[in-house]
Amino acid sequence: MKLRFALIGWLLLVGVCGFGQSADQPQRLLYFPDTGRSFSALDPGEEILQRNLLISNQAAGYGVSFSLSFDKEAWNGFALGPRYSSIFSLNGKEGCFIRVRTQLNASPDGLLEVVYFLIRGKCYSVYWNSAMKRWDLVENACRAD
Numbered sequence: 454m455k456l457r458f459a460l461i462g463w464l465l466l467v468g469v470c471g472f473g474q475s476a477d478q479p480q481r482l483l484y485f486p487d488t489g490r491s492f493s494a495l496d497p498g499e500e501i502l503q504r505n506l507l508i509s510n511q512a513a514g515y516g517v518s519f520s521l522s523f524d525k526e527a528w529n530g531f532a533l534g535p536r537y538s539s540i541f542s543l544n545g546k547e548g549c550f551i552r553v554r555t556q557l558n559a560s561p562d563g564l565l566e567v568v569y570f571l572i573r574g575k576c577y578s579v580y581w582n583s584a585m586k587r588w589d590l591v592e593n594a595c596r597a598d
Contacts (some may be wrong), residue, residue, distance in 0.1 A: 477576060478529045479521040479549045480542045487511075487536040505584060506548075507576040509538040509593070517579045517588055520552045525568070528552060531578065548572045553579060554586040 510517045510533035520528035523546055533539060543549055544563060548571050557563040565587045571577060575592055582589035 461543060477544070478523055478527055479544070480481050480529070481531060481539050482542050482590060483540040484533075485538055486534075502576075503574050504545075505540050505542050506571055506573055507538060507595065508533065508571075509552075509576070509578045511578045511580050512536075517553070517583070519579060519588075520556075521571075522550045522552070525550050536555075543573050546573070551590060553588045553590060557586070 461465055482501075487509065508519075513535055516532055516534045518530065518532045520530045521541060522528045523544075527532065531539065531541075541549075550568055551571050552566060552568045555565040565585075567587065567589060576595035578591050578593050579588055580591060581587075
């Protein structure tokens with residue numbers, strides 16, 4: 454009986470903490486593949502989009518990693534597989550920061566980082582910026598007009 458309560462308590466703790474992610478930072482709500490449509494046609498639905506934001510990986514052959522934060526102090530790490538998208542909860546806040554890092558080589562000087570503020574209700578894509586030679590972010594139209 455004690456073992457069952459301990460197991461239930463542990464599962465609740467893991468669920469609340471999200472495997473080391475801070476619950477008071479942005480959280481992933483949905484993770485889904487791009488079905489081959491143009492990113493301007495990725496429409497998560499008006500109600501979901503108004504309260505959250507969508508981030509896509511438009512790279513066909515590479516997964517990407519990034520972190521989200523409300524305060525630039527605590528960061529939750531996420532990854533998107535090639536041609537995958539996620540909707541992230543903003544817990545009623547107007548937006549959050551995204552940090553995308555590119556490791557060019559093993560030296561400390563080989564780490565490039567960009568930080569942007571993302572606005573609730575918008576859609577974004579992480580992409581390879583060939584001119585800057587780093588992962589970067591661009592805002593997309595969420596709906597095909």
